[in-house]
Amino acid sequence: MSQGEHNFEELHFKPAPALDGEVPGPRSREMLAEQDELESNARSYPRSVPVAIEEGRGATMKDVDGNTFVDFFGGAGVLNVGHSHxxxxxxxxxxxxxxxxxxxxxxxxxxxxxxxxxxxxxxxxxxxxxxxxxxxxxxxxxxxxxxxxxxxxxxxxxxxxxxxxxxxxxxxxxxxxxxxxxxxxxxxxxxxxxxxxxxxxxxxxxxxxxxxxxxxxxxxxxxxxxxxxxxxxxxxxxxxxxxxxxxxxxxxxxxxxxxxxxxxxxxxxxxxxxxxxxxxxxxxxxxxxxxxxxxxxxxxxxxxxxxxxxxxxxxxxxxxxxxxxxxxxxxxxxxxxxxxxxxxxxxxxDLAGHAAALGELTLGLLRDAQDTLPSVGDVRGRGLMIGIELVKDRDTKEPWPEMAARIRTECFRKGVIIEVGGHFGNVARFLPPLVITRELLLTGIEIFVESVREAEQALARPSALIAG
Ligand SMILES: Cc1ncc(COP(=O)(O)O)c(C=O)c1O
The missing domain is CATH 3.40.640.10 (Type I PLP-dependent aspartate aminotransferase-like (Major domain))
Known part of the structure; x- marks a missing residue:
């Protein structure tokens, strides 16, 4: 651990992520359907991350089916000290x-x-x-x-x-x-x-x-x-x-x-x-x-x-x-x-120091991964406020919102919750609780990178067929 880093081991559910089959599970699906009957059409997050949450701890959350997720979203930047500190x-x-x-x-x-x-x-x-x-x-x-x-x-x-x-x-x-x-x-x-x-x-x-x-x-x-x-x-x-x-x-x-x-x-x-x-x-x-x-x-x-x-x-x-x-x-x-x-x-x-150290680590890892991920146009951030901008072409910088949405879905399916934002809806965003451990962060980043790779393959397929 470098300066400013701490181990907040005890604050999170373990192991994480831990999924019991496909997500959303049956109880989540039931509750999403009930929500659909009752709540305003303006609701947004559960449309892209379809899950019913039961409990949160640190940088992890459990859904109503008992699946555990790594939370890279932190309640849209609310949960700096984590869920239920x-x-x-x-x-x-x-x-x-x-x-x-x-x-x-x-x-x-x-x-x-x-x-x-x-x-x-x-x-x-x-x-x-x-x-x-x-x-x-x-x-x-x-x-x-x-x-x-x-x-x-x-x-x-x-x-x-x-x-x-x-x-x-x-x-x-x-x-x-x-x-x-x-x-x-x-x-x-x-x-x-x-x-x-x-x-x-x-x-x-x-x-x-x-x-x-x-x-x-x-x-x-x-x-x-x-x-x-x-x-x-x-x-x-x-x-x-x-x-x-x-x-x-x-x-x-x-x-x-x-x-x-x-x-x-x-x-x-x-x-x-x-x-x-x-x-x-x-x-x-x-x-x-x-x-x-x-x-x-x-x-x-x-x-x-x-x-x-x-x-x-x-x-x-x-x-x-x-x-x-x-x-x-x-x-x-x-x-x-x-x-x-x-x-x-x-x-x-010194939570700020911890966020700074882990932020540097995250930017370094994502920038290294960028070499082999053509859709990643830009990696930026400060502390644990990180953005990854997805583009169809690095030269033209044409925004790729479908890629960002697909990555969010892939991450969710693998147990990591991220957010998407940006002028064109093409920026994957990390705002994890700042008490996230280095291990959880590395796991989340690995899943993210794997998700980008899979999304690139999936979304490249139709155009590859047309081109072929
Ligand atoms: C920078 C900034 N200002 C203001 C707001 C509005 O806060 P609220 O959603 O609590 O009204 C937000 C919410 O995301 C924000 O990010």
């Missing part, structure tokens, strides 16, 4: 006996959590941060951040980025770039190119572009004829998640920080997916030494999946009047106690 479960159970709901009254779990978060925040926020707990999901934190900066600046427009995902409530949807979600069209949101260097939106090359995408942000804010009024905020994911695990080049985020300061525009970093050790540091903006004005936090903040979100922001922005942003479910005491315990554990074991 024992210390977090204990903290939640203790709190549940005392108090669950408390609106925004001061309570010990809340004060403790805010004190702890403050110690972790980057730069001046460590001294000056204020917190606001709104509704329980990440989208609620985005709404709050937009409202806070709009109120503070008296401006309406917002700059977000192509490839962004910020959630499904009206405001959050307006700053989400995927037009397929049918977001509001009349909102004053302007989308700037993100440094998606594998497919540069400006058609440039990383070695000679001189970060033209950042220059465009600068000139758009400078030029009264850019068509973009001075915005209330620039809202950015330090690494884009749903957009396909897009890691900006070093220096990009700090350039955005410099530009936003120069133009007196607040910077909101959405750390909902990247936060809490996921990318090898507590928050992803730290990689570039950036201190945002506002941070949105959720997902892993609830420890093992309790819903909670908040914004952390510089006190200078705290000009909300009393009662300016309220809500019934903004004081979930169990989530706060769970979050505190989870963060204590992250710090105790």
């Amino acid at each position: 024992p210390a977090v479960l204990q903290a939640a159970a203790d709190q549940e006996k005392k108090l669950v709901h408390a609106l925004d009254f001061p309570t010990r779990p809340k004060l403790r959590l805010m004190g702890q978060l403050k110690e972790l925040l980057p730069g001046r926020l460590r001294e000056s941060a204020r917190f606001h707990f709104g509704g329980p999901t990440g989208s609620d934190a985005i709404e709050a951040a937009l409202k806070l900066t709009r109120g503070h600046t008296g401006r309406d427009a917002v700059i977000a980025f192509q490839g962004s995902y910020h959630g499904m409530t009206t405001g959050a949807l307006s700053v989400t770039s995927d037009v397929g979600f049918g977001g509001p069209t009349a909102s004053p949101v302007h989308f700037m190119p993100y440094p998606y260097c594998y497919r540069c939106p400006l058609g440039l090359k990383p070695d000679s572009c001189e970060m033209a995408c950042a220059t465009l942000l600068d000139t758009s804010l400078e030029d009264p004829h850019s068509g973009i009024p001075k915005p209330a905020a620039v809202l950015i994911e330090p690494i884009q998640g749903e957009g396909g695990t897009i890691v900006p080049p070093d220096g990009y985020l700090s350039e955005v920080r410099r530009i936003t300061r120069k133009h007196d525009v607040p910077l909101i970093c959405d750390e909902i997916q990247t936060g809490f050790a996921r990318t090898g540091t507590m928050f992803a903006c730290e990689h570039d030494g950036v201190q945002p004005d506002v941070m949105t936090l959720s997902k892993a903040l609830g420890g093992i999946g309790y819903p909670i979100s908040c914004i952390a922001y510089d006190a200078e922005f705290d000009d909300w009047k009393p009662g300016a942003h309220i809500g019934t479910f903004r004081g979930h005491q169990v989530a706060m106690a769970a979050g505190f315990a989870a963060i204590e554990f992250m710090r105790e074991v």
Whole structure:
């Protein structure tokens, strides 16, 4: 084991994966059919990973038929300390006996959590941060951040980025770039190119572009004829998640920080997916030494999946009047106690270091495998936030979403659960619980590589026949 790695052996089901025949098994199929009768047509994950889950432990899950899977999905980046972490479960159970709901009254779990978060925040926020707990999901934190900066600046427009995902409530949807979600069209949101260097939106090359995408942000804010009024905020994911695990080049985020300061525009970093050790540091903006004005936090903040979100922001922005942003479910005491315990554990074991070490290992192995896997166009990531972009041809980079979907199915059949995302639905994504052991990770990667190989053979067959 190298520095930063730990062995979290005892946290997972063993052995894993362990399948008893074909998946989905009979009970899963029954429950999926029942779900089909009852639940909205908008449900998504069980369409691509058809399974009914019974129990989770660490980086493993059992389905209702007793099959054990390796979880490379981590509840979409929620389960950084793993499913049902024992210390977090204990903290939640203790709190549940005392108090669950408390609106925004001061309570010990809340004060403790805010004190702890403050110690972790980057730069001046460590001294000056204020917190606001709104509704329980990440989208609620985005709404709050937009409202806070709009109120503070008296401006309406917002700059977000192509490839962004910020959630499904009206405001959050307006700053989400995927037009397929049918977001509001009349909102004053302007989308700037993100440094998606594998497919540069400006058609440039990383070695000679001189970060033209950042220059465009600068000139758009400078030029009264850019068509973009001075915005209330620039809202950015330090690494884009749903957009396909897009890691900006070093220096990009700090350039955005410099530009936003120069133009007196607040910077909101959405750390909902990247936060809490996921990318090898507590928050992803730290990689570039950036201190945002506002941070949105959720997902892993609830420890093992309790819903909670908040914004952390510089006190200078705290000009909300009393009662300016309220809500019934903004004081979930169990989530706060769970979050505190989870963060204590992250710090105790240096979970960020573990994620960084295993992330490097993963990127190395996948890049080696890429030599013999023609459909793998790009391998990227930071910490345990990994993306593998699938293409029909490495020269044309034509996206291959069917390949990504097929790989996900092959992985599932072999007992590994992965996610697919990206602009074109062609990026296989790993977001495993960060407590995954090296052994489980290696097993999962091996199954993934085997699945790519099989999917390549299967999908190449019809065109090979036609060509022949
Ligand atoms: C970066 C980011 N922001 C916001 C959200 C929205 O969070 P939620 O789904 O909890 O509303 C997500 C969800 O995936 C996300 O990844």
